[in-house]
Amino acid sequence: MKRYACSQGKKAFGWSSDVDKSQKIHTGERFYKCDECGKAFSYRSLFIGHQRFHNGEKPFECNQCGKAFRHRFSFAAHQRIHNREKPYKCIQCGKALTHSSYLTAYQRIHTGEKPFECNQCGKAFTQRCHLAAHQRIHTGEKPYRCNQCGKTYKFRQNLATHLKIHSGEKT
Incomplete structure (x- = not known):
């Protein structure tokens, strides 16, 4: 089978259409758009x-503790x-x-680098997920919904705290 190499990455593909798609990913093009919220993915x-x-x-469930992903x-x-594996060392x-x-x-703790900057207020973050959470302050988005009462939250941790009310667990 002939192999087609991506000129911008290190991968090779069996189909030229896959190379085209790979090259578009390097340019930031996003092919998959969510009908529900409009977010797009490469x-x-x-x-x-x-x-x-x-x-x-959450189809991936841990057989040791029951947590699902x-x-x-x-x-x-x-x-x-669970395996106490920590293969990545600073x-x-x-x-x-x-x-x-x-x-x-x-x-980034050592370098001080904060590459993710809010385009509304300029605050910078070490992680993209922290920027995304911060931006909800500006947008008012509340993506975390309680499936028992429907209450919504901007932050996952706030929902987790709220869920303790339903379970009777002390907060």
Whole structure:
């Protein structure tokens, strides 16, 4: 089978159409758009994971603690906690982490780098997810909904605290 190489990445593909798609991903083009909220994704797997956010599906369940995940990569990182695996080590201080993305974010403590900046107020963050959470302050978006009473929250942790009311757990 003939292999087609992406000129901007290191991957090779069996179909020229896959190369075209790969090259468009490097330019930031997004193919998969959510009908529910309009968010767009370059990768199908991320789009599917995002759809699970809307429908509440968490197909990857830990057989040790019962915690469930929307994404396989999140589940794999979680399993490292039970196995006490921390294969990613900071070269500056030696701190070991369970996932490569955690290491990337952690290393910004040493560099002071805050590459994710709010386009409304200029506040900068070390992680994209922290910027996304911050931006909800400006947009008023409340994506975390209680499936028992319908109350909505801007932040996941606020929903988690609220859910303790329904379970009778002390806050």
